[in-house]
Amino acid sequence: MEILVDTVNLAEIKKYHQMLNLSGVTSNPTIIKKEGHVDFFEHLRAIRQIIGPDKTLHVQAVGETTAEIVADAHRVLQEIDHDVYIKIPTDPAGLEAMKQLKKENVHITATAIYTVFQGELAIAAGADYLAPYYNRMMNMNIDAASVIAELAQAIEMSHSQTKILAASLHNVAQVTSALKNGAQAVTIGTDVIAAGLNAPMIAAAVHDFKKDWQSMYGEQTIADLN
Numbered sequence: 001m002e003i004l005v006d007t008v009n010l011a012e013i014k015k016y017h018q019m020l021n022l023s024g025v026t027s028n029p030t031i032i033k034k035e036g037h038v039d040f041f042e043h044l045r046a047i048r049q050i051i052g053p054d055k056t057l058h059v060q061a062v063g064e065t066t067a068e069i070v071a072d073a074h075r076v077l078q079e080i081d082h083d084v085y086i087k088i089p090t091d092p093a094g095l096e097a098m099k100q101l102k103k104e105n106v107h108i109t110a111t112a113i114y115t116v117f118q119g120e121l122a123i124a125a126g127a128d129y130l131a132p133y134y135n136r137m138m139n140m141n142i143d144a145a146s147v148i149a150e151l152a153q154a155i156e157m158s159h160s161q162t163k164i165l166a167a168s169l170h171n172v173a174q175v176t177s178a179l180k181n182g183a184q185a186v187t188i189g190t191d192v193i194a195a196g197l198n199a200p201m202i203a204a205a206v207h208d209f210k211k212d213w214q215s216m217y218g219e220q221t222i223a224d225l226n
């Protein structure tokens with residue numbers, strides 16, 4: 001199971017890289033905008049510095065034509081490193097760019113996926129990851145769980161190496177549903193992770209255990225015991 005964070009906030013990436021066994025970081029222009037007008041390449045290099053070479057870093061191309069997308073990909077690979085996963089929207093121009101970039105062995109994350117059909121074409125194009133947009137599908141009354149389950153089946157049936165990296169996850173239920181339905185990876189906003197771990201019932205359980213411990217041993221921790 002791969003857990004990624006859907007943020008480019010350096011402090012948040014540091015915090016969750018330390019807390020969790022993160023597999024990587026994903027971004028898109030909207031996520032980058034939240035940090036203000038940062039130096040794009042410098043910021044991405046800082047993320048790579050934090051997560052190290054073994055984690056995956058997914059950066060979205062912004063060009064609209066195939067030639068522009070391919071040029072964006074080349075620039076990102078040149079400025080950051082050749083292990084970056086280039087996120088490419090799964091539309092006509094993007095699919096053609098995927099086909100071209102796979103010939104150069106570039107890592108591809110096919111993004112903006114709302115339908116099984118888009119996913120199937122991205123699998124055929126050799127994408128390394130598919131990023132189906134869970135919450136955005138739900139907003140359109142598309143059954144996101146079924147789309148992910150069908151894509152998982154398509155990958156299995158075609159013996160493809162493509163993995164599903166569920167994105168646009170707006171709550172813990174969506175995360176667990178994506179994983180249950182066959183996503184190998186999920187990219188989660190740090191607000192969703194925090195909300196999932198800050199449930200009052202977790203704090204209450206920890207508090208009750210502490211109270212019972214203190215009623216016997218006072219302020220000493222286990223490490224303090226003689």
Ligand SMILES: O=C[C@H](O)COP(=O)(O)O
Pocket residue numbers: 006027028030111133135136167168169187
């Ligand atoms: O790049 C993919 C994002 O996970 C989309 O998330 P969003 O629907 O919250 O903008």
